[in-house]
Amino acid sequence: MKTDKQLEQIFIFAQKKLAHDKTGHSFSHIQRVSALAKKLAHEEKADTFITLASALLHDTIDDKVVADSQQALTEVKHLLALLEVSPEKVAIITYIITHMSFANSLNGQEKLPLEGQIVQDADWLDAMGAIGITRAIYYGGHHAETIYDPTIKPRTNLDKTEYRNLANETIINHFHEKLFHLKDMLNTEGARKLAQHRDAVMHTFLDEFTAEWNAKR
Incomplete structure (x- = not known):
């Protein structure tokens, strides 16, 4: 089966799986990540199929999004087998989508392949900038997080378990605990260039938020 047909079926699979997401990981997020990944893959001369398949599938197995991440991974492997994706590529794609998250990076993530x-x-670029601000607020609201409490300080030296403990997080602290770190964690030059503006947008927003919270503007 030609790769364009395979990607078409993977697209449809991901669209169905994420059609009703209310956490900020909807299929519109997948489409933006895929578009950015395609651009970066071209710049880096990476394997386009592996890159796009991974981009399309990366949130279909995320434990923030699905009830059973292992069952979801089994479904992904079954899909790729049906589409006659080679076992070698299936292994790379599944490794990528199970190891690429920010949460996994907190526990000393192994190095990812270029794709x-x-x-x-x-994915991290889509967590930054105006879109990133909106998604952070949307996700926090979905989980009934406190917007801001100046007596609750941002957490440091987080591991995956504590990072996922939303009882100890506020929406605004999420900027300090994750989003402001992303620009220095990116892998490719193209992504680092795009991140500069997005990071500046977030800092401007937080400066304005803080001033208005304290009734200074």
């Missing part, structure tokens, strides 16, 4: 680095960059 995985690109998808990770694209």
